[in-house]
Amino acid sequence: MTLTLAQARTIIDTALAQPxxxxxxxxxxxxxxxxxxxxxxxxxxxxSLFRFDxxxxxxxxxxxxxxxxxxxxxRAANNPAFFQSVVAVTGGQLALSPGGVxxxxxxxTAIGAVGISGDTGDxxxxxxxxxxxxxxxxHGDVK
Numbered sequence: 001m002t003l004t005l006a007q008a009r010t011i012i013d014t015a016l017a018q019p020x021x022x023x024x025x026x027x028x029x030x031x032x033x034x035x036x037x038x039x040x041x042x043x044x045x046x047x048s049l050f051r052f053d054x055x056x057x058x059x060x061x062x063x064x065x066x067x068x069x070x071x072x073x074x075r076a077a078n079n080p081a082f083f084q085s086v087v088a089v090t091g092g093q094l095a096l097s098p099g100g101v102x103x104x105x106x107x108x109t110a111i112g113a114v115g116i117s118g119d120t121g122d123x124x125x126x127x128x129x130x131x132x133x134x135x136x137x138x139h140g141d142v143k
Contacts, residue, residue, distance in 0.1 A: 001105045003033045003112040008040035011103070011114055011131035016044060018127045020119060027118035027127065028055045031103070034111050036060050044118070051117045053092075058100030058124075059115030060093040066110070068140050069100030070125060099124030104138045111137075 008031035015029050026044035028051035033039050036059070043052060058069050065072050065086075073096045076083035087094050098121030103112040114131060116124040132139045 001109070001111055003031070003039055003103060005039060007135040007137065008112075010135040011128075012040055012042045013131075014134035015114070015116060015127040015131035016042065018130050020123055020127075024123075025118050026051070027116055027124070028052045029114065029116050029127075029131075030055045030059055031114050032056070032059045032063060032112050034063065036063050036113075039112065047118055054095050054097075054117035055099070055115035057093055057095035057115065058097065058117065059113040060100075061090075061095055062100035062102050062113040062115070063110070064090065064093065066102075068098070068102055068125070069095060069115075070098040070121070072100075073097060073121075097121040097124075099128060101125060101128040101132065101139050103132050103135075104140070106136075106138055108138070 026047035028043045030041045099116045114128045
C-alpha cells in the first residue's frame with residue numbers, strides 16, 4: 001500500500017482542525033511517503049520561517065530511525081553524543097522533539113510519516129495522531 005494524496009490531505013486537514021486553545025501558534029504539517037518524499041504540506045498563516053524545515057526533519061527522522069520522534073528523543077537523552085552525530089551526518093534531517101509520527105497501514109507496515117511543528121511537542125504529536133487516525137490508518141510502534 002502507498003500513501004495517497006487524499007490520505008495525506010485528510011491527515012493535514014484533521015491535524016490543523018484539532019482544538020488547541022485560545023490563540024494557538026501557527027503550525028506547519030508535512031506528510032512524507034515511505035521514501036521520505038513529500039506527499040503534501042500545509043503551513044498556517046503566520047507560521048515562522050523554519051516551521052516547514054522542523055516538521056520535515058521530524059517526519060524524516062521518524063522514517064530514518066524507524067520510530068516516532070518522542071521515542072527517539074527519549075533515546076537521545078541517554079545517548080546524546082550518538083544522536084548529535086546522527087543529526088550531523090544526516091544534514092539536520094532529525095529533530096529530537098515529539099511531533100514526528102510514523103504512518104502505518106492497519107497491518108502495521110510503515111507507509112510514511114507526518115511531521116508537525118509550531119506548538120508544544122505534545123500538541124504537535126496529538127495533532128499528527130488525530131490526522132493519521134482520521135485517514136483510516138494507524139501509527140507509532142505497531143509491528
